Amino acid sequence: MPSTFTKTFDTPTYKGTVTIPLGLYINGEFVDPVEGGTIDVVNPATGEVITSIAAGTKTDIDIAAKAAKKAYKTSWGLKLAVLMEEHIAEFAALDALANGKAYNTAYGRDNKGAIAVMQYYAGWADKINGKTIETNENKLAYTRHEPIGVVGQIIPWNVPMFSLSLKIAPALATGNTIILKPSELTPLSALLFCTLIEKAGFPPGVINIVNGYGPTAGQAISEHPLIEKVAFTGSTLTGRKIMEAAAKSNLKPVTLELGGKSPNVIFDDADLEQAVKWAIHGIYFNHGQNCSAGSRIFVQEGIYDKFLEQFTEQARAIKVGDPFSPDTYQGPQVSKTQFERIMGYITSGKNDGATVHLGGKQIGQVGYFIEPTIFTECQPDMKIVREEIFGPVACVMKFKTEDEVVEQANDTSYGLAASVFTKDIDRAIRVAHALEAGTAWINCANQTEISMPFGGFKQSGIGSELSEYALKNYTNVKAVHVNIGIRL
Numbered sequence: 001m002p003s004t005f006t007k008t009f010d011t012p013t014y015k016g017t018v019t020i021p022l023g024l025y026i027n028g029e030f031v032d033p034v035e036g037g038t039i040d041v042v043n044p045a046t047g048e049v050i051t052s053i054a055a056g057t058k059t060d061i062d063i064a065a066k067a068a069k070k071a072y073k074t075s076w077g078l079k080l081a082v083l084m085e086e087h088i089a090e091f092a093a094l095d096a097l098a099n100g101k102a103y104n105t106a107y108g109r110d111n112k113g114a115i116a117v118m119q120y121y122a123g124w125a126d127k128i129n130g131k132t133i134e135t136n137e138n139k140l141a142y143t144r145h146e147p148i149g150v151v152g153q154i155i156p157w158n159v160p161m162f163s164l165s166l167k168i169a170p171a172l173a174t175g176n177t178i179i180l181k182p183s184e185l186t187p188l189s190a191l192l193f194c195t196l197i198e199k200a201g202f203p204p205g206v207i208n209i210v211n212g213y214g215p216t217a218g219q220a221i222s223e224h225p226l227i228e229k230v231a232f233t234g235s236t237l238t239g240r241k242i243m244e245a246a247a248k249s250n251l252k253p254v255t256l257e258l259g260g261k262s263p264n265v266i267f268d269d270a271d272l273e274q275a276v277k278w279a280i281h282g283i284y285f286n287h288g289q290n291c292s293a294g295s296r297i298f299v300q301e302g303i304y305d306k307f308l309e310q311f312t313e314q315a316r317a318i319k320v321g322d323p324f325s326p327d328t329y330q331g332p333q334v335s336k337t338q339f340e341r342i343m344g345y346i347t348s349g350k351n352d353g354a355t356v357h358l359g360g361k362q363i364g365q366v367g368y369f370i371e372p373t374i375f376t377e378c379q380p381d382m383k384i385v386r387e388e389i390f391g392p393v394a395c396v397m398k399f400k401t402e403d404e405v406v407e408q409a410n411d412t413s414y415g416l417a418a419s420v421f422t423k424d425i426d427r428a429i430r431v432a433h434a435l436e437a438g439t440a441w442i443n444c445a446n447q448t449e450i451s452m453p454f455g456g457f458k459q460s461g462i463g464s465e466l467s468e469y470a471l472k473n474y475t476n477v478k479a480v481h482v483n484i485g486i487r488l
Contacts (some may be wrong), residue, residue: 007019039187270443300399332368372392402427405431
C-alpha cells in the first residue's frame with residue numbers, strides 16, 4: 001500500500017492539516033508503481049524536500065491505459081466542482097507549498113478558476129450536439145460528435161490545479177476516459193484531487209493520475225497505442241517531442257499549449273497609470289512563470305521615460321517573500337533548475353550589452369527568490385528578447401511608429417498572446433488584428449475568460465483551451481447518411 005503524507009500548516013494565510021496518499025491513482029485506487037521508485041518534491045522557498053511521491057513508468061501507464069479503455073463508455077456524473085470547493089483551502093496550501101506561489105493567488109485565482117472551469121464544462125455535458133444537414137429529399141444526413149476514447153494529458157507546474165481542470169473538464173464533458181500526468185515538481189494537489197474522484201461518483205478507470213518524469217511516464221503516454229489523443233501544456237521543445245511520439249505510434253491527434261514571448265505595446269496616448277499597472281501584472285504575475293507573460297514591453301518614445309520611471313517604481317515595490325505571507329505578491333521560482341535557468345538569461349542579457357535597470361540578483365541565500373528585473377537597451381537579436389525566460393524579467397524597448405512596432409512585435413517564433421494600450425479604439429483594434437497571436441488584449445493583460453478560447457499561433461501551440469472550442473479537442477465527428485429513397 002502507498003504511504004501517505006501529512007502536513008500541518010500554521011501560517012498567516014492558512015491553518016490546517018492536509019493528508020494525501022503518495023501512490024499512483026489507477027483504476028479507482030492508489031497503488032505503488034510496478035517498478036518502484038520515487039520523486040522528491042521540494043519546497044522552493046527553502047530548498048528542502050517536502051516528501052517523496054511514487055514515480056510511474058511505462059508499465060504503470062500501460063496498466064492505466066487498459067483500465068481507462070475498460071471504463072470507456074460507462075456513465076458518470078460531474079460533481080467534482082462541489083467537492084473541490086469544499087477543499088479549496090487545502091488545494092491552495094499544497095500549491096503554495098510545492099510551487100512557491102503566493103497562497104492568496106493559489107486560492108483566489110488558480111483554484112477558484114479551476115472550480116469555475118469544472119462548473120462550466122459540467123454545463124456542456126448534455127449539449128454536445130451534431131447537426132442535421134439538408135442534402136436532398138431522398139436522404140437524411142447528420143453528424144455526431146463522439147468521444148475519442150482514452151486520452152492522455154500532461155500538465156505543467158506553474159498553475160497546477162487550474163491546468164488539471166483545463167484538461168480534465170472538457171475531456172469528461174465529451175465522454176472520454178483519462179490518464180493524466182501532473183508535473184513532478186507540483187504533484188501534491190493532484191494527489192488530493194484523486195481522493196475526491198470516487199466520492200464524486202466516478203467508476204474505476206475513468207480518471208487515472210500517474211506521477212512520473214517526462215522521459216518515462218510522459219513519453220509512455222505520448223506513444224501508447226491504447227491512448228488515442230494526447231494534450232500537453234509546457235515548453236515548445238517538449239511539445240515537439242510529444243508530437244513526434246504521437247505521430248510515430250498510432251498517429252494520435254495532439255493539443256499543444258506551448259511557450260510564449262508576448263509583446264505588450266504601449267502607445268503615447270495610453271492611460272499611463274493603467275498601462276503601468278497592467279504591464280506589472282502582465283510580466284510579474286505568478287513570478288513571471290506564465291506562458292502569456294508580457295515580457296517584451298514596447299513603449300512609444302513620447303512616454304517612454306515616464307513609463308519607465310513609474311514601471312520601475314512599481315516593480316521595486318513588489319513584495320517578494322514567504323508564499324504564506326498575506327502581502328506576498330511574488331514567491332520563489334519553482335525549482336533550483338528554473339532559478340538557475342532564469343539567472344542564466346540575466347547573465348546572457350548583461351553579456352549581450354543590455355542594461356540591468358532594476359534587479360537581476362538573487363534575494364537572500366535560502367530558497368529560489370529572484371528580484372523583479374528590468375532590462376533596457378535591448379536589441380532584437382538578444383536571447384532575452386527572443387527566448388522565453390519564464391521568470392520575473394522584463395525587456396523594455398522604445399519605438400517610434402505603429403508599423404515599426406507591429407513588425408518588431410511579430411518578429412518571434414511564438415504567438416500566444418499580445419497586449420495593446422491606447423485610447424484610440426481604431427488603432428487598438430487595427431493593431432490587435434495585426435499582431436500574430438492567439439489572444440490579443442486591449443488595455444489589459446493576462447485576462448482570460450472561461451467562455452473565450454485560449455491557444456497559440458506559430459510555435460505557441462496547436463488547438464485551443466477554454467470555451468466551447470476546447471470541446472472540439474476531445475471529439476471525433478462522424479457523418480451519418482440515411483437512405484430514405486435512393487434506389488439502385
